[in-house]
Structures are given as structure tokens and as C-alpha cells.
Amino acid sequence: MSAVAVLNAERVKLTTTRSPLWSAIAVAVLSLGLAAIQASTVYGPRPLEPEKAAMGVAVFGVPVLMILSALTVTNEYRSGLIRTTFMAVPNRTLVLAAKATVAAAFSSFYAAVMAAASIVVAHSHLEWRLVGGIALYAALAAVVGVAVGALLRASAGAVAVLLLWPLVAEPLLGNMPNISTQVGPYLPFGNAFRFIDVTWLYPYYAMPWGPLGSIVYFAGVAAALFVAALVTVNRRDA
Amino acid sequence: MGAMIELAGLTKVFGDTRAVDDLTCSIEPGVVTGFLGPNGAGKTTTMRMILGLDHPTAGTATIDGKPYRELTDPLRHVGALLEARQTHPNRSVRAHLRWIAATHRLPANRVDEVLDMVGLATVAAKKAGTLSLGMSQRLGIAAALLGDPPVLLFDEPVNGLDPEGIRWVRTLMRTLAGEGRTVFVSSHLLAEMSNTADRLVVIGRGKLIASTTVSEFVGRADTVRVRSPQLDRLREVLSDADIGVDDDAEASALLVRGVASEVVGELAARNGITLHELTSQQVSLEDAYMKLTDEAVQYRAAT
Numbered sequence: 001m002s003a004v005a006v007l008n009a010e011r012v013k014l015t016t017t018r019s020p021l022w023s024a025i026a027v028a029v030l031s032l033g034l035a036a037i038q039a040s041t042v043y044g045p046r047p048l049e050p051e052k053a054a055m056g057v058a059v060f061g062v063p064v065l066m067i068l069s070a071l072t073v074t075n076e077y078r079s080g081l082i083r084t085t086f087m088a089v090p091n092r093t094l095v096l097a098a099k100a101t102v103a104a105a106f107s108s109f110y111a112a113v114m115a116a117a118s119i120v121v122a123h124s125h126l127e128w129r130l131v132g133g134i135a136l137y138a139a140l141a142a143v144v145g146v147a148v149g150a151l152l153r154a155s156a157g158a159v160a161v162l163l164l165w166p167l168v169a170e171p172l173l174g175n176m177p178n179i180s181t182q183v184g185p186y187l188p189f190g191n192a193f194r195f196i197d198v199t200w201l202y203p204y205y206a207m208p209w210g211p212l213g214s215i216v217y218f219a220g221v222a223a224a225l226f227v228a229a230l231v232t233v234n235r236r237d238a
Numbered sequence: 239m240g241a242m243i244e245l246a247g248l249t250k251v252f253g254d255t256r257a258v259d260d261l262t263c264s265i266e267p268g269v270v271t272g273f274l275g276p277n278g279a280g281k282t283t284t285m286r287m288i289l290g291l292d293h294p295t296a297g298t299a300t301i302d303g304k305p306y307r308e309l310t311d312p313l314r315h316v317g318a319l320l321e322a323r324q325t326h327p328n329r330s331v332r333a334h335l336r337w338i339a340a341t342h343r344l345p346a347n348r349v350d351e352v353l354d355m356v357g358l359a360t361v362a363a364k365k366a367g368t369l370s371l372g373m374s375q376r377l378g379i380a381a382a383l384l385g386d387p388p389v390l391l392f393d394e395p396v397n398g399l400d401p402e403g404i405r406w407v408r409t410l411m412r413t414l415a416g417e418g419r420t421v422f423v424s425s426h427l428l429a430e431m432s433n434t435a436d437r438l439v440v441i442g443r444g445k446l447i448a449s450t451t452v453s454e455f456v457g458r459a460d461t462v463r464v465r466s467p468q469l470d471r472l473r474e475v476l477s478d479a480d481i482g483v484d485d486d487a488e489a490s491a492l493l494v495r496g497v498a499s500e501v502v503g504e505l506a507a508r509n510g511i512t513l514h515e516l517t518s519q520q521v522s523l524e525d526a527y528m529k530l531t532d533e534a535v536q537y538r539a540a541t
Contacts, residue, residue: 008340
């Protein structure tokens with residue numbers, strides 16, 4: 001049983017259903033649409049800043065890709081397919097690692113393409129550091145998606161968590177008058193947005209670390225969730 | 239070619255129910271072994287433990303001396319059909335087999351081979367979710383055969399199949415066993431098992447009731463009807479010999495369980511007991527099964 005074979009099997013799985021296509025369309029509509037709308041409101045000689053143009057990808061596109069990643073796990077639990085998977089590959093750590101790798105590769109590639117496309121649509125200037133940053137953020141978010149999917153097993157629960165966490169819970173906590181300055185700097189998605197320098201609903205905090213520290217922090221959260229998922233899945237009956 | 243499945247003290251406890259209770263037996267190659275028990279007896283849980291899906295609370299299940307999770311390339315050793323609809327409804331039939339084949343680097347033409355074998359070649363491009371139950375069952379069997387494994391497990395393979403499908407599954411299982419493979423099939427349809435299986439592992443409430451050949455199993459539950467004017471004396475003699483006795487509907491007769499009529503006759507002669515009737519009552523597999531599982535249930539309830 002080689003890791004490459006398992007990775008290949010997960011790639012076949014991802015590319016033989018329609019859900020990547022639908023997710024890709026949703027992300028494109030959200031990203032390019034937002035970029036176009038923002039660009040249309042720009043007056044004067046200066047174009048839209050690239051961070052603003054790519055906001056749709058970072059804020060709405062990546063959560064959709066995260067949900068796609070989670071569904072690669074929860075769909076298998078719903079149909080019972082996970083048993084076929086674990087019968088073919090009894091090493092469950094290998095299964096989850098392969099799922100996370102394939103989801104991360106797809107998410108980061110597509111997020112990068114969409115970020116670049118958004119910038120082009122908004123007539124802004126391409127900034128490769130931003131595109132690369134979004135790709136990295138999307139890859140880590142995909143790992144979060146797979147981990148949450150494996151921990152919760154149910155699609156509905158995973159989708160709720162993955163939408164509410166970055167889009168509702170963190171902005172709420174980050175804007176609470178009494179605690180926002182203490183909690184704000186430690187919000188995982190807040191840190192990810194800080195790394196790619198996309199401002200959205202979050203006030204500007206004095207973070208204990210720089211942009212690089214921020215993405216390391218987000219990666220740490222993703223890794224912790226992934227390890228929790230590995231321990232749970234290995235211990236649980238399938 | 240086949241390999242032995244061995245269960246040793248296999249136990250699974252969910253909360254305070256013992257779903258599988260100290261199961262010890264071995265399943266041999268070259269024959270079809272039926273795995274019988276009423277619904278909820280622990281058949282599926284046992285199969286899941288053999289396949290490394292559920293963790294046993296105690297005991298072991300091994301294939302060729304190894305736990306499933308330690309097999310390298312498990313699908314080349316064991317093929318299993320648990321539930322028919324273990325597929326992604328929107329993935330095509332061929333793609334479903336293709337990813338399974340990919341985990342073991344099986345050649346692409348093997349997918350077409352098994353599709354031909356189960357008669358699904360014409361629907362290979364269809365989505366798995368659009369298949370009928372019988373066709374899903376065939377797809378599950380195709381997946382089990384993919385790695386050409388010497389050991390095969392089928393959980394209720396004929397559930398929901400039409401007579402034609404049932405006959406196909408039965409023939410397939412006999413063919414696989416004939417090739418020297420180990421075939422372990424669970425079912426609660428006894429009539430099916432008497433046609434298909436050579437050996438039986440019978441469980442009730444998670445406990446092993448019998449691990450034997452089909453004919454011996456039926457024989458074990460046979461009863462002998464005895465009529466005698468010295469009924470009390472006969473009852474005494476039989477219970478001294480540790481032979482189970484039931485009262486017959488008729489006051490002057492007894493039903494003797496689990497021994498041949500010869501044994502009863504000789505015992506009576508040796509003790510000078512007059513017999514008016516000594517008849518062996520053949521029972522069907524169904525009756526034998528009901529009788530034995532019933533006892534297991536009653537035994538549990540009494541303690």
C-alpha cells in the first residue's frame with residue numbers, strides 16, 4: 001500500500017463527481033462578481049487595490065472550497081462509502097492525509113487562479129505575493145475543512161461550522177467591545193486575513209506577531225484540528 | 239488458495255449490550271460457510287471486526303494469522319460486500335471501481351473484467367445512485383472481486399434480490415468456494431443457506447451456538463418421540479445420561495432432544511423399560527435453527 005496510490009485514488013474520487021465543478025462555479029461567481037462590482041465603484045485615476053479585488057476569493061470563495069473539502073469526508077460517512085475506503089486502505093491516517101492533500105492542492109490552485117482572475121477583472125495590478133498568500137491560505141483552510149468533516153461526520157454540521165466560524169463567529173468576537181482587543185489577535189481566520197492583508201469586518205489589532213507569525217498561527221490551528229481528527233477517526237468504529 | 243479466518247474470544251460491547259460475546263471459531267477455505275443468526279444477533283458487527291472496521295472490545299479476528307489492518311494490500315487477501323449502496327450516488331459505476339483499483343495499483347482492465355463478471359458492463363457509465371438494488375448488489379460484489387482475493391465475506395448478499403439474482407449469487411458463491419476460496423456468507427434466510435452452505439456458524443445474541451456442517455446441525459436438533467408406560471422411570475434414566483427431555487402434547491410420551499433414536503432405545507433396553515413407540519422426527523434447517531436460537535434466547539433471559 002503506497003501513499004502515492006492512495007493519493008491517486010483520492011484524486012480519482014474528487015474528479016469523478018460533480019461537486020468540484022459546482023463549487024468552482026460558485027467560487028467564480030462570488031469572486032469575480034465581487035471584484036467587478038467593487039471595480040465599478042472606483043472613481044478617479046487609481047485602480048482598485050489588489051487586496052480589495054481579491055476579497056471575494058478570500059472571504060467567500062475559500063469557505064466554499066473548505067466546505068467542498070469537508071464534503072469529501074462527510075459524503076463518505078453518509079453513504080457508508082467510508083467503509084469501502086477503510087477496507088481498501090485500513091491505514092486511516094493515510095486516508096485522511098491523502099484527502100487533505102488532494103483537497104489542499106485543488107483549493108490552493110483554484111483560489112490562486114480566482115485571485116489572479118479577480119485582480120484582472122477589477123483592472124487592478126497583479127501582485128504575486130497576494131496570489132501566493134491566498135493559495136497558501138486556501139490550502140490550510142482545506143485541511144481545516146477535511147478535519148472538521150472527519151470530526152463531525154455529518155454534512156449539515158460541517159457546513160454550518162465552516163460558514164459560521166469565519167463569517168459570523170469570528171467577526172462577532174472580534175468586534176465585541178469588551179473582549180475584542182484580547183480575543184481579536186488570536187482569532188484563526190482573523191490571522192489568516194491579516195497574513196494576506198485583506199481587510200474585512202475586523203478592526204485592526206495589535207497582534208503579538210507579524211504577518212508571517214499570523215499564517216504560522218493559522219497553520220498551527222489547522223494542524224491541531226487535523227491531529228484531533230486523526231486521533232478520533234483512528235479510535236472510532238467505522 | 240484459500241486462507242483461514244479465525245476468531246478467538248471475539249467480543250464487542252456497546253454500552254451494556256454484548257453484541258458479540260466471546261466468539262471462537264474458524265472458517266475454512268474451499269467451502270461456503272453460512273453465518274446464521276436472527277436479526278441483531280451480531281453478524282454484521284462480527285464481519286466489521288473481521289474487516290478491521292470496528293475495534294473488538296476483546297479477542298482477535300485474523301485472516302491468515304494476521305489482523306485485517308496489518309494486511310499489506312488487503313483487497314488482494316479479502317473481498318467483502320457489506321451493504322449494497324456503499325457508493326457515491328453521483329459517481330459512475332466504472333469510476334467507483336476505478337478508485338478502489340487505484341488504491342492497490344490494479345490494472346484498469348481488471349475493472350472491466352469484474353464488470354463483465356457481474357454483468358454490469360453495459361451500465362458502467364451510469365451513476366451508481368441510479369442502479370436498482372439488485373444491480374447495486376452486483377456492483378458491491380464486483381468491488382469485492384476486484385483484487386481476486388482468496389477470502390470473501392458477504393453480508394446478507396441476497397437481501398432484496400429477485401429469484402434470478404438469488405440464483406446468480408448462490409452459483410457465484412459455490413463457484414468461488416469451488417476454486418478453493420474461503421467464502422463466509424451471513425444470512426437470516428435459512429432456506430438459502432441449506433442450498434448454498436456446506437458449513438454453518440450459528441450465533442444468537444452474540445454467542446456461538448454452533449459451528450458445524452449443515453447436515454450435522456440439522457441432525458443435532460432432531461428429536462425422538464418415545465411412548466412408554468414407565469414414563470417417569472425413562473425420564474430419570476435419560477436425565478441421568480444428561481439427555482434433554484421435553485413433554486409431548488400427549489401425556490404418555492416424551493420428546494428426546496439431540497440424540498439418535500438408537501441411543502434412546504439402547505438406554506431403555508439396558509434399564510428394562512418397555513417402549514411403545516420410538517420415532518425419529520426429522521426437522522428442517524428452519525426448525526433446527528429456531529430451536530437452537532430460541533434456546534439461546536431463553537437461556538439468556540433466565541440468568
